[in-house]
Amino acid sequence: MTLTLEKSPLTEAAYYILLSLYEPMHGYGIMQNVKVMSSGRVNLGPGTLYGAISSLLEKGWIISAGESDSRKKEYQITEFGKKAVDCEIHRLEELLANGKKITGAKQ
């Protein structure tokens, strides 16, 4: 397991998966949660979700957290993953502030 924190932006999928995993959750739960959080805009396909979970596990941003009552594998965010989310929020704030500053001035 390699713990790395890259500067590159997170994908929308990775960002929402990490947010979902502040509480332990299984794959299907993540799909549902992301859909609700984004008001139906982001639908994660199971193939995409599986690939993203595998990468996040490899990076050490999330860990396996045992199995749920229905014997489904659950995952949870790590401290390192939380740091990645903080970095991303910081980046998003910058994007948002600049976007508002420029478009807002013209409106």
Next chain:
Amino acid sequence: MKHSTWRWISDYEKEEKWLNEMAAKGMSLYGFFMGKYTFEETEPGKYIYQIELLENFPTSPESVAYLRFLEDTGVICVASVFRWVYLRKEAASGPFELYTDIDSKIKRLSTMKNLWFTFVWLEFIIAAANLAMVIYGWLVVGQMAWFNLGCVVFLVILGLILLNFGLKPARKIKSLKREQLICE
């Protein structure tokens, strides 16, 4: 009631389309073996099908873990052949899209491209070996190796067909990569 039919389909997209048309009519695939499709009668449109190429054989631990994960999300593997699997999901639980971002779509297409291109290279090497035998027979032994010549012709034609299969995902990857420059 169960029905089965034989069919030779080389293009997985056409196959997928056909399976979904059958499912819409209430004939849902639940088995495949050596070109023989087995269907069960269900209510029309109950299932949506997708065909997926796994990175490993379906019995490998990696694939077992992946298929188990899919099962947890309501996607069931009904049959497999080589590294290809036939997946289905109940239509009532929403659309069936395995891959929803460009990255993972490209990864899936690369797996396909690599599979076909591996075969193309293999064909090319065997064809070249046969061609060498034809030339050797003709120039050194003074005899035409008709069998080997036949092999060369056959392999070249097959190779071109496989190359075409590989070029399809390659073209899609190219256009997705262009798209990726400006969006996720």
